[in-house]
Amino acid sequence: MSEIPTNVRYTSSHEWVRLEDDGTVTIGITDHAQDALGDIVFVELPEIDSELSQGAACCVVESVKAASDIYMPISGVVVDTNQVLVDEPEMINSSSYTDGWIFKIKPADEDDIEQLMDASSYEAECDDE
Amino acid sequence: MSQKTCLFKNHQNHGGKIVDFAGWEMPINYGSQVEEHHQVRTDAGMFDVSHMTVVDLEGDKVIAFLQYLLANDVAKLKTEGKALYSAMLNEQGGVIDDLIVYYMNDQWFRMVVNAGTRDKDLAWINKQSGAFDVSVTERPELAMIAVQGPNAREKALSALPLDVSQASAALKRFVGTASGDWFVARTGYTGEDGFEIMLPESETPAFWEALVEAGVKPIGLGARDTLRLEAGMNLYGTDMDESTSPLISNLGWTIAWEPEGRNFIGRDKIAAEKAAGVKQKLVGLVLEGKGVLRGHMKVVCEAGEGEITSGTFSPSLKQAIAIARVPVAIGETCDVEVRGKLLKARVVKPVFFREGKPCL
Numbered sequence: 001m002s003e004i005p006t007n008v009r010y011t012s013s014h015e016w017v018r019l020e021d022d023g024t025v026t027i028g029i030t031d032h033a034q035d036a037l038g039d040i041v042f043v044e045l046p047e048i049d050s051e052l053s054q055g056a057a058c059c060v061v062e063s064v065k066a067a068s069d070i071y072m073p074i075s076g077v078v079v080d081t082n083q084v085l086v087d088e089p090e091m092i093n094s095s096s097y098t099d100g101w102i103f104k105i106k107p108a109d110e111d112d113i114e115q116l117m118d119a120s121s122y123e124a125e126c127d128d129e
Numbered sequence: 130m131s132q133k134t135c136l137f138k139n140h141q142n143h144g145g146k147i148v149d150f151a152g153w154e155m156p157i158n159y160g161s162q163v164e165e166h167h168q169v170r171t172d173a174g175m176f177d178v179s180h181m182t183v184v185d186l187e188g189d190k191v192i193a194f195l196q197y198l199l200a201n202d203v204a205k206l207k208t209e210g211k212a213l214y215s216a217m218l219n220e221q222g223g224v225i226d227d228l229i230v231y232y233m234n235d236q237w238f239r240m241v242v243n244a245g246t247r248d249k250d251l252a253w254i255n256k257q258s259g260a261f262d263v264s265v266t267e268r269p270e271l272a273m274i275a276v277q278g279p280n281a282r283e284k285a286l287s288a289l290p291l292d293v294s295q296a297s298a299a300l301k302r303f304v305g306t307a308s309g310d311w312f313v314a315r316t317g318y319t320g321e322d323g324f325e326i327m328l329p330e331s332e333t334p335a336f337w338e339a340l341v342e343a344g345v346k347p348i349g350l351g352a353r354d355t356l357r358l359e360a361g362m363n364l365y366g367t368d369m370d371e372s373t374s375p376l377i378s379n380l381g382w383t384i385a386w387e388p389e390g391r392n393f394i395g396r397d398k399i400a401a402e403k404a405a406g407v408k409q410k411l412v413g414l415v416l417e418g419k420g421v422l423r424g425h426m427k428v429v430c431e432a433g434e435g436e437i438t439s440g441t442f443s444p445s446l447k448q449a450i451a452i453a454r455v456p457v458a459i460g461e462t463c464d465v466e467v468r469g470k471l472l473k474a475r476v477v478k479p480v481f482f483r484e485g486k487p488c489l
Contacts, residue, residue, distance in 0.1 A: 039163040041442040062421040
């Protein structure tokens, strides 16, 4: 059973989203997603300052098996990326919700987060797969 | 219809993640493909390869038949149990399959062919065998386990039944030995030492657990692919197929041109290709920077364009490697198109890592 914390929101493409106190939004991939991908060996991070719309493919996570696109959960501007992943991409496998975060954005509209799934909806969606 | 090997329950009990492979439900990994890869490079691991097809060929003219059927020459096999790797070509010189053939005795050879090509291989072998009065018998009741790694032989010998173990202890590389219905060969597909063991299905699940007890860990087909790629071994259907000749598939070394009078299927076509000058070859690529190389990515060099046939992230070298079909005049470096960007790669011989050491 994969880990689904209740303090973040989810997309059907298996990203998690967390609103921080400073108004930025942290994004990563879920435990379910990292488990399905297997050993992660490379992350192509998005460019800082790029302005991306909801649903846009913004970076790529590659496991030994396959390359997988990561999509913007909500629209915004990229303000930070997790440089630890450059040399330790496997951090996503070991700590997908904490040290394995991928990038931060300044959201176009903070309220967009409310449209995303909560933990129980996401759990139901994973069960359906 | 998906099929299961006799080890399916063992895979489930050991946490195997099951996927479809050529119509078989096989374990892709048992948790971490990368850990399993290192397990084989540093200690001992085992693969269920029971989905592969074992075919026994018997008859007075079996040697003459195989000299006609295969691009390599079974006349090279002088001692019982000796193995030979060969391509089986069609009349156009394309590769129908790659296989290992074992010389059991003058009237009996055993072939192991790929699971994904079973139907067409058997049809082809049967069609060609008519004139030679050779019997072609599939052996689906035999399972096969590959035990691979620097400690594989020692651990496997401790788990094998005593008589089989004694018969297998002194095996030289690329030689096998039969003990009753068991057949143990010192062959493999990882670039590490080890055995491939054929045995009756009824005894296989218990033997698998005996190997676990002896410290051999189950390894999925995912790691099998990264291990064979590091070892520079072709994968049928990916690195070569019926549309590619062995000469552009790094299989030239497996073609026995001597004796000149040996007429094997496809010989005239590949001889003509050789005489006209071979245009492409398979090389190894090592990505200079970060990223992962994948099959079908475009390769760009001064001599023209090529394509990656197999690519992955090498767990042993910790960088991306690939096998690519490129123009023969390729230089020491090239570019690979990765998601619209050109990334620099080094061109090397397609052998990256064997016997626990880098080959670069």
